[in-house]
Amino acid sequence: MVNIKNNICFFSNLKYNIFGDFMNELIMIKYGELTTKKANRKVFINLLEKNINNLLKDFEYKITKDRVRMYIECSSSDLDSIISKLKKVFGIHGIVVAHKIETDVELIKKTCLELVKNKYSTFKVNTKRADKNFEIHSMDFNNVIGGYILKNSDMKVDVHNPEVLINIEIRVDGTYIYTNEIAGLGGYPVGIQGKGLLMLSGGIDSPVAGYLAIKRGVDLECLYFESPPHTSVQAKEKVLKLASIINEYSGNIKVNIIPFTKIQEAIYKNCPDSYIITIMRRMMYRIAEEVCARKKLKVIINGESIGQVASQTLTSMRVINSVTNLPVIRPVACMDKLEIIDIANKINTYETSILPYEDCCTIFLPKHPVINPDLEKSITYENSFDYRELINEAIDNMEVVSLNKEEKYNDYL
Ligand code: ATP
Ligand code: MG
Numbered sequence: 001m002v003n004i005k006n007n008i009c010f011f012s013n014l015k016y017n018i019f020g021d022f023m024n025e026l027i028m029i030k031y032g033e034l035t036t037k038k039a040n041r042k043v044f045i046n047l048l049e050k051n052i053n054n055l056l057k058d059f060e061y062k063i064t065k066d067r068v069r070m071y072i073e074c075s076s077s078d079l080d081s082i083i084s085k086l087k088k089v090f091g092i093h094g095i096v097v098a099h100k101i102e103t104d105v106e107l108i109k110k111t112c113l114e115l116v117k118n119k120y121s122t123f124k125v126n127t128k129r130a131d132k133n134f135e136i137h138s139m140d141f142n143n144v145i146g147g148y149i150l151k152n153s154d155m156k157v158d159v160h161n162p163e164v165l166i167n168i169e170i171r172v173d174g175t176y177i178y179t180n181e182i183a184g185l186g187g188y189p190v191g192i193q194g195k196g197l198l199m200l201s202g203g204i205d206s207p208v209a210g211y212l213a214i215k216r217g218v219d220l221e222c223l224y225f226e227s228p229p230h231t232s233v234q235a236k237e238k239v240l241k242l243a244s245i246i247n248e249y250s251g252n253i254k255v256n257i258i259p260f261t262k263i264q265e266a267i268y269k270n271c272p273d274s275y276i277i278t279i280m281r282r283m284m285y286r287i288a289e290e291v292c293a294r295k296k297l298k299v300i301i302n303g304e305s306i307g308q309v310a311s312q313t314l315t316s317m318r319v320i321n322s323v324t325n326l327p328v329i330r331p332v333a334c335m336d337k338l339e340i341i342d343i344a345n346k347i348n349t350y351e352t353s354i355l356p357y358e359d360c361c362t363i364f365l366p367k368h369p370v371i372n373p374d375l376e377k378s379i380t381y382e383n384s385f386d387y388r389e390l391i392n393e394a395i396d397n398m399e400v401v402s403l404n405k406e407e408k409y410n411d412y413l
Contacts, residue, residue: 024101025079028176029070029086030094032186040192041067048091048189054251055085071098083182088249090215091192092184096167098176103134109148111177112166116149122158123149127168134170141168188217190250195219196299196329197292199284200255201359202238205303205332207349208340210246212331213301220246220253221297223288225260227360235357240401245349247403257399258287260360263390271381273366277311278373279382280361281320283391289324290395299327305340306333310369319373 061074125145127138169176198210200222224239247253267279288300304312332340344350
């Protein structure tokens with residue numbers, strides 16, 4: 001997508017560029033882990049570009065890319081806004097604002113000096129010479145530039161711990177100079193792995209699980225079980241708000257809302273108290289599997305964490321998991337609660353997660369849920385009512401809410 005209005009290409013007039021007008025800034029993106037995936041590199045890079053294009057559709061810019069870098073040219077007034085958007089894109093290792101100039105030794109010297117002068121006290125120069133036609137070797141060029149800066153400023157060289165690292169990349173199409181690198185999120189471009197179904201509750205764990213799955217390139221749909229009137233509209237809106245927060249890292253997340261009241265009431269009526277949660281979760285997994293089948297989603301993802309509650313002991317997980325053959329990904333399975341909270345804070349879901357609205361898991365909570373449930377008993381208890389029909393009815397009445405990127409989570413609650 002080329003959106004540069006009036007063809008203002010920043011560097012088209014390079015040859016005539018006087019130094020006073022050296023702000024030839026462009027955003028340079030260093031790819032994340034995808035550089036290691038040799039065979040799929042092209043697919044990864046193209047998907048990353050597509051994701052970035054979706055994100056930047058309101059801006060005017062131009063993207064160019066090669067095997068190691070992507071470049072975004074834009075108006076300098078949009079630079080900061082575009083960078084803050086890129087900070088939420090998976091598949092990016094680092095973001096720098098580079099100054100692209102003609103490969104002219106005098107111009108490079110002056111640009112480097114201008115970038116750092118009066119801002120830092122120590123520096124180091126790091127030259128990469130991708131264009132082998134450039135006659136000065138990298139090490140020698142470090143000395144040329146270093147010498148010039150030493151002579152024209154009060155700065156000193158510190159090769160071990162410099163305050164500023166001046167990176168110079170000499171490429172065939174010009175020279176790129178940059179100093180500070182902004183860390184990207186890493187991970188894979190969203191969608192590279194296809195889609196999974198996130199069981200999203202209003203708790204702390206499942207939004208974090210969703211974020212971590214997105215980080216590995218998984219596109220998400222969400223599944224939320226609600227039990228009105230036992231659970232409130234606010235509880236549902238809280239889940240939509242959480243979904244919209246993780247949607248900032250993803251794209252067009254859909255939230256599928258399952259009316260779960262009849263199933264829960266049937267379990268409550270027909271099964272012993274201690275097995276209510278085990279059987280309820282077996283029903284959730286059955287529904288999740290069926291939704292995956294109908295929507296061609298590849299895996300189930302949830303926020304279970306080993307040992308956190310009775311239904312998350314290894315025995316419970318085994319009994320609950322046995323209703324489905326789909327892979328169940330549990331990104332936070334081996335994390336402590338504090339580690340999960342740490343991520344929840346970073347991604348801004350924590351404050352919403354702790355809002356005090358009830359979840360369907362908490363409304364019929366028995367005093368003594370079984371910790372080591374027995375599979376045979378679970379099957380016997382659940383066969384005491386026609387759950388198949390109730391499951392089909394629940395899925396047929398599923399409500400689907402589509403979120404899009406522009407929708408701010410403040411639209412909810
Ligand atoms: P908390 O952070 O309080 O533990 P939680 O959402 O993780 O909240 P759990 O009871 O531990 O609650 O549930 C384990 C997992 O089961 C959740 O992470 C979520 O993936 C799924 N889950 C629980 N309740 C629901 C629900 N109402 N709808 C969809 N998924 C749910
Ligand atoms: Mg939990």
